[in-house]
Amino acid sequence: MTHFPATRLRRPRASDWSRRMVRETALTCDDLIWPIFVKEGTSITEPVKSMPGVNRLSIDKAVDAAKEAADLGIPCIALFPNTPDTLRSEHGDEALNRDNLINNAMRAIKDAVPSIGLLADVALDPYTSHGQDGLVQDGKVLNDETVGILVQQSVLQAEAGADIIAPSDMMDGRIGAIRTELDKAGFSHVQIMAYSAKYASAFYGPFRDAVGSTGVLKGDKKTYQMDPANRLEAIREVEQDIAEGADSVMIKPGMPYLDIIREVKDTFGVPTFAYQVSGEYAMLLAAAQNGWLAEDAVVLESLLAFKRAGADGILTYFAPKVARLLNG
Numbered sequence: 001m002t003h004f005p006a007t008r009l010r011r012p013r014a015s016d017w018s019r020r021m022v023r024e025t026a027l028t029c030d031d032l033i034w035p036i037f038v039k040e041g042t043s044i045t046e047p048v049k050s051m052p053g054v055n056r057l058s059i060d061k062a063v064d065a066a067k068e069a070a071d072l073g074i075p076c077i078a079l080f081p082n083t084p085d086t087l088r089s090e091h092g093d094e095a096l097n098r099d100n101l102i103n104n105a106m107r108a109i110k111d112a113v114p115s116i117g118l119l120a121d122v123a124l125d126p127y128t129s130h131g132q133d134g135l136v137q138d139g140k141v142l143n144d145e146t147v148g149i150l151v152q153q154s155v156l157q158a159e160a161g162a163d164i165i166a167p168s169d170m171m172d173g174r175i176g177a178i179r180t181e182l183d184k185a186g187f188s189h190v191q192i193m194a195y196s197a198k199y200a201s202a203f204y205g206p207f208r209d210a211v212g213s214t215g216v217l218k219g220d221k222k223t224y225q226m227d228p229a230n231r232l233e234a235i236r237e238v239e240q241d242i243a244e245g246a247d248s249v250m251i252k253p254g255m256p257y258l259d260i261i262r263e264v265k266d267t268f269g270v271p272t273f274a275y276q277v278s279g280e281y282a283m284l285l286a287a288a289q290n291g292w293l294a295e296d297a298v299v300l301e302s303l304l305a306f307k308r309a310g311a312d313g314i315l316t317y318f319a320p321k322v323a324r325l326l327n328g
């Protein structure tokens with residue numbers, strides 16, 4: 001290695017053309033997955049207060065959003081239901097309703113926009129009256145019994161047109177169980193993106209507002225989601241999900257966990273995704289709306305950082321905005 005003055009690291013930085021030539025990472029529309037909130041009704045575009053610019057959409061509007069995504073070159077959208085309290089129950093039965101909001105939305109979107117990838121979230125929290133991701137008995141979230149329901153939820157979602165099943169529940173063993181049932185039901189072509197390292201994070205607040213879980217959730221999720229203090233455990237979680245058949249893995253939240261993304265990518269080399277969660281979105285936008293950060297620049301930088309950390313793609317509420325910026 002040569003040293004100064006033979007080496008001047010500022011030399012290639014001196015002009016735009018040169019910076020472009022030595023740039024190590026790029027962010028493109030292919031990196032984006034757009035999470036969308038769906039709600040019962042028609043012609044509804046209802047703002048989520050804690051996420052300025054994000055709306056809950058009725059199915060017809062979600063179809064429009066899917067068209068917009070396809071036009072912008074966004075490869076995939078992820079759907080999350082806002083479930084009214086009346087449809088929530090102790091066991092989250094609505095998850096197994098073939099014609100629930102999410103399954104109907106997927107059918108409508110597949111029909112209207114067949115070219116877009118559809119990611120379906122698997123977990124019970126949108127459907128339980130207690131807001132936990134699984135069945136609860138004596139104050140404990142049951143693992144194996146919950147997995148038994150998640151496999152059924154997954155098959156129904158695959159039947160409705162899901163291209164990617166994304167279990168976000170963090171139960172042990174669910175990836176293998178879901179893979180087996182999907183294959184048996186004739187869905188061996190349907191992918192699984194495992195929320196492998198999902199942390200019990202304080203950054204999910206605005207999402208719970210968006211899906212109507214605020215005030216519903218009793219307690220916390222620390223007995224199944226990961227401790228933010230742990231790194232090695234994330235590697236074990238990812239290792240197990242890959243062994244059980246995950247096609248890709250996810251780290252969540254994103255920006256506070258870039259170290260985990262890097263380590264997972266370096267260790268396994270599998271398709272690795274990150275979720276820039278609602279709290280990250282809210283944080284960046286709140287500062288931008290106060291004039292404290294330059295919105296476009298900070299959003300692009302935040303997403304480029306995921307790519308630099310090794311992510312192959314990012315679930316982000318900024319997806320349409322960023323696609324517009326990237327498309328110029």
Ligand SMILES: NCC(=O)CCC(=O)O
Pocket residue numbers: 121168203204205206207208276277278279
């Ligand atoms: N299963 C999906 C999420 O929990 C999303 C969290 C967020 O955006 O805060």
Ligand SMILES: [Mg+2]
Pocket residue numbers: 170171172173196237240241
């Ligand atoms: Mg796990």
